[in-house]
Amino acid sequence: MSSVQISRRRILVDGEPSLVMAGEVHYFRLPRQEWAARLDLLVEVGCTCVASYIPWLWHELPDGTLDVTGRTRPERDVGAFIDLAAERGLTFLARPGPFVMAELKNEGLPYRLYREHPEIVPVGWDGQPAPTATVDYLAPAFLREVERWYDAILPVLAARSATRGGPVLGVQLDNEVGMLAWVSNSPDLTDHLVDDLRRWLRERPAGSTHERGAQEALVGVLDGDPQRWRDTVRTPPEELAADLRVDLGLFMRDRFARYLDTLALQVRASGLDGLPLFVNIHGTEGGNGVPFAIGVSQLYRSYAGMPGLVAGSDHYLGEMGRDATTDIHFVNAVMEAVNGADQPLTSLEFEAGTGDYDAGLERLYDGSTVDLKVRLHLAQGNRLINYYLLAGGLNPRLDEPVGDGNDRISFTGRRHGTAAPIGPEGQRGVTFSATREVTRAARLHARWLADHDEERDDVAVAFWPDAFLTEYTHPGSAAVREIVRDLEVHRGPGPRKALWRSWLFDGWRFGAVDVSDPTSEAPRVLGLACGEVLDGDVQTRLVEHVHGGGSLLLLGPVPTRDTRGRSCTVLGDALGVRGGRREVADPRRHHPSVRGTGPLADWTEMRVGWWQELTGPEGAVPLVESLDGTVCGLGVRHGAGRTVVLAAEVPGSPQLFTPVTEWLGAQRGTALSTDVPGVVATTSATPDGQRMLHLLNPTAYPATVRLTPGDPTGLLDAPLDMPARTGVILALGLDLPCGLRLESANAELTDLTEDALEVGAGLGATTELWLSGEAGTVRCADDAVQVSRDDGRWHVVAPDRRPVRLTAGPVT
Structure with a gap:
């Protein structure tokens, strides 16, 4: 019998810190006689754990019964696959859904659910059908069906739990919750959900200024006809659209938490109560890691600080270059920012292979990509890495043809995982050796990597989750589009990722701090990239940080309003800084440049996308100016602390950001x-x-x-x-x-x-x-x-x- 726990941001196996190197192998995409050979290759790579989705779609038969023991096909015997892994000394990370994605049709849900329970299928904005195979997670009919699926599969896992001497070290709850609605900008607006939103708004405590909104603005609609309320949410009038955008996002955070809590209760009641439960966070977009924080924003209320819950990253960032390096560092830092004191960093879908997912010779990532990505994850303290996908396979046909062109379980056709280090037919791919070598290096250093923490300088990036509360934007609202655009352009690493990239590539050792959390502890210097939109509660905390002796580096214009579009100038008022006119670049006619002045006189002239005129209090220190002498960068002393406002879209420049950070009172420990x-x-x-x-x-x-x-x-x-x-x-x-x-x-x-x-x-x-x-x-x-x-x-x-x-x- 073994214990698997999380403590002090570590994974403890029988009380000892452990580094888990896992690889995803889909048993349902392999003939049973090939299972052993794939697991042997996983051992050859150096992995200590095998992970797999367990698709409901694969295990439910056309008559609605469930086969998880192989009575109808040997490839449905989940327990046998897990037992084969255990024979090789491997542990097992179970991912039973109900959603699994994995390029499966219906994201892994049986077709029957949609036929028998049309009420679980959402509409989106303006009552239009949802363009994805999503469902209303908390619809009673869906939860009853999930309970039935869990009743079939969880006993198989519980019998092999590590707490009973078996190999199962953890269970993932669902997969990429909220992702389908985000990528399609089509919220799950079933009648059930919209009515739940109405109840939530009525019962919700007044809370902070930021959280108040629809209770006041929508009082007439809330108390009126139920259908009028549904129509208002689905097609919000312009005067209510900004409030509804925020409140719908906040409500969905709460709803996702209730859904995952429902799943966790059932998993724990099945006999798996002693194991960590994992939550997979989506999602990078088009090779860009900044949108990953949308998934964190959606789900952190579901897991952050929750005993026994562990969040894992899910990222696809392409070849390892400066963009991917910046983005990986960002992904890990914002996850850590919201994690509880015991919750470790993990990566549940760590992109492996060549990137040629469609077998069309479009991509061939350099073999160093997996090496560099693994090393950066380990340096930042990841305790579990799951190579996804480590081994490809072949998609079986559905038991019941659906007439969709191939009648297979997946929309990728017959072969799946063509980019993987282990190909669909079991061949060693071109990235196999690179994956094996970096896994060997990780395991060689595991005694330290399982129990280390990154040493940090006295700096951190301020992470504001609500800057990423942008997954639901009604296309008909000009006001909402304008607010969301301001957030999207400035948030996270900043325009051109200048703040993050400049610090990272000049040797600053830093993480992130959740500035929406009043209990979070900030280092001396906080860096925040934001636009004109910044909520009053966050502005107040930043003022308190500076007044108490901390320092603030603000990259962007002076904030003037909150996420609901209301006037909010707390930060500028406290600092005595005002923003004036803007000069904006026009690629054809106008090319504004700025230069350093005063303490930054040695910083060379650089072209920028825009700059904003700044005026400050007496004693403010000009740091950056336009070529006509207009100040657009100021240093301000406030209370016991300092603030620098850089109101220009500057490129990544350590020659700018390092002197500014040092002026704010921090020093690099590594002086790279x-x-x-x-x-x-x-x-x-x-x-x-x-x-x-x-x-x-x-x-x-x-x-x-x-x-x-x-x-x-x-x-x-x-x-x-x-x-x-x-x-x-x-x-x-x-x-x-x-x-x-x-x-x-x-x-x-x-x-x-x-x-x-x-x-x-x-x-x-x-x-x-x-x-x-x-x-x-x-x-x-x-x-x-x-x-x-x-x-x-x-x-x-x-x-x-x-x-x-x-x-x-x-x-x-």
């Missing part, structure tokens, strides 16, 4: 400098002080990197040569199983045993490492490698950057 912009450097430490340096070069150019990571030997203060598109984990004091402590090394560990260690090629002119400990001997079989004792430490130097293998012997 490099001849190739785009290198990422951060450090992490375990509770007992063992430390690692994480370096990534996602560019196509070799880089020379200088930094000060706090190396006790000074070795890593020397320039390091980072090859193009590579990442490394370097020791800054790691206790090894052979009894030695690796004080520092300019090469990554590649092997560890009870009496030996091995490192790869060094990043300097030589491969070099320092060891300490009581071992009697440290030897290398390579005569060219110098091993010497210096000041109580072992110093090892190998010429030509060659790999080194050392053996350590006891005192004799």
Whole structure:
């Protein structure tokens, strides 16, 4: 019997921190006789866990009965697949839906549900049919059907729970809840849901100024005819549209929480009560990671701080370059910002493979992509990574033909997972070896990666979830479109991702803070990218942060209204800063530029998309101005703190953002400098002080990197040569199983045993490492490698950057 718990942002297996490297293998897309071979390949990759969706659509038969034991087809025997995994020492992450997506028809729901229960099928804006296969999650008929499905599948999982000595370490609740309505901008406006919204608005406490809205604006409609209320929600008049947009989004957060709570209660009652329950967060869009925070905004009230619940990312960001690097860092940071103190970062759908999902030779991601993505996730503290999809397969035909062109379970045709490291027929794909190598590196460092935390500088990005409350926008409302556009342009990393990218690629170690949470603790410097729209509650908290001695970097125009379109100037009033006229670029006729002034006089002139004239209080420090001398960047002292307002659409520029951040009172702990912009450097430490340096070069150019990571030997203060598109984990004091402590090394560990260690090629002119400990001997079989004792430490130097293998012997 094992225990699987979450505590201190770690996954604890029998009380010990654990790093879970999983791969998604869909048993239902494989002939049963091939299950073992696919699992053997998963073991070869180095995974410790196998994950799989369990599609309701696959297990329900045309007569409505359910087969989860293989009585009708051997490929329906879920328990047998899990048992095969256990025989190989693998754990199992179960994903039983009810929605599973996975390119399945109806997103994995049986066709019967839509025929027998038309009331669960939503309409959207203006009463138009929903363009996706979504349903009303809390419709009574749907919940009854889900209960029936869970009653069939959950006992199979419970019998194999880790708490009973089995391999099942966790269960995912549904999948990508709320995603279908967001991507289609078509909320699930069934009569049942709209009537529930009416009740919710009537019963809801007044709450904050931000949360009040429809109770006041809609009082006549709320108390009137029920059909008039439904029509108003589906086709809101212009004077009510802005309030309804906000209140519908806030209501859906609450409704998603009730839905997932309903599923969690049933899962726990089935005998799976001792396991973590996972919530999969969508969703990147078109290779852009910023919209991922829409999923966080929709669902964080469902899981944040909830005992036993764990959120996981779901991202598809393409080849690893500077955009993808910025976006991955953003995804992990905003998830961490809303997580509770015990909830770890995980990735439930970690994009793996070539990216050629349609088998059309459109994409071929570089093999370094998976390596770099894994390393960045691990550096930021992810405890579980699930390669999706690790192994492809073949889509079986539906038992009951539906006449849709192929009658298969999936809309991808016969072959599925053509981009995966393991192809549909079981062949090793071109990314197989790269996936295997980075998984091996992760497992080699797992004893530290399972129990480390990123070390942070005194800075963080302010994450405002309601900036992403934009999933429902009535197309007929000009006011709503204008508010949403302001939010979309400025939120998160900022226009051109300038705030996030500038800090990340200049060596700042930072996360994010949820500024909508009054209990959240902020570091000295908060950076916030926003537009004219910023709610009063958040503005007030920012004022309190600065007045209490903190600092604020505001990238964007001075806020003037809230998300409901009402006037709101709390922040500007407190700082004494006013925004004036704007100069906006026109690609054909107008090309505004700005330059640094005063403390930023060395910052060179740069063209911008727009700038806004700023006026400030007496003593304000001009920092940025247009070429005619109009101030558009100001430094302001307020109370015990400082604020910088940069009211211009500037490009990513460490030469701007780092001096500004330092003026606000923060210093970089790693002081990164490099001849190739785009290198990422951060450090992490375990509770007992063992430390690692994480370096990534996602560019196509070799880089020379200088930094000060706090190396006790000074070795890593020397320039390091980072090859193009590579990442490394370097020791800054790691206790090894052979009894030695690796004080520092300019090469990554590649092997560890009870009496030996091995490192790869060094990043300097030589491969070099320092060891300490009581071992009697440290030897290398390579005569060219110098091993010497210096000041109580072992110093090892190998010429030509060659790999080194050392053996350590006891005192004799």
